[in-house]
Amino acid sequence: MRALLVEDNTELVSLLRKGLSRGGIEADSVGTASDAGHALATMRYSVVVLDLGLPDDDGIGLLRDLRRRGDSTPVLVLTARDGVSDRVTGLRAGADDYLAKPFAMEELIARIQALLRRPGNLLGRRLTFGNVALDTEGRRTFVDGMPHAFPARETAVLEILLRRSGNVAPKRLFEDHLFGLSGDVGSNAVEVYVHRLRKMLTDAGATVKVHTVRGVGYLLTEEKAG
Ligand code: CA
8 A cells, every 4th residue: 555645845744654654554755746747657556645735736737637537546635725615626626535734643544544445446446548448456457348367567568558648658667667676677678568568459459559669668559440
């Protein structure tokens, strides 16, 4: 279970981190909306704690983008403002819950745990592009609604591509995800898994294609039928 803290107040971040870790939740933290966007595009989080007062965005834009992409990661909004309109805006933009500062750490943890217990979270999250869907919790791929059991690393490659659909995913991301920090990654290891995934997608009748962007990474595009 991993949380993403999007908060620019470093003192608060360190308190949040300690509090969450006591509740058994490890956390990554970022201080800007732009770093948060990057983190969310590359990692899978169980929950996001989002401050609405960030230096580069009010946090609402980030939340809207997330929901527009079909990402249903639970989001708890933190607001320093106590106006009802901020809460309403947050909830309308797709927040699952909110908490006004200052708050008691116990309350934040209790609310996060409540979000993690929601049935929607247990049913898993679905990423879709073209006729391809990935159940990120069950790790199953669907092509035209038919389930396919792709191997773990091919599935991880597909997940990165789906989270980035429409944007190039840098090769480095795949290396980090597939091999972690264990090092010793053969120079063509990522290519091997991408190649296998391409074949699996083609064989399954997928309308999406994995393009190589030489020297940069990979891009998922939708091929129009006919
Ligand atoms: Ca702030």
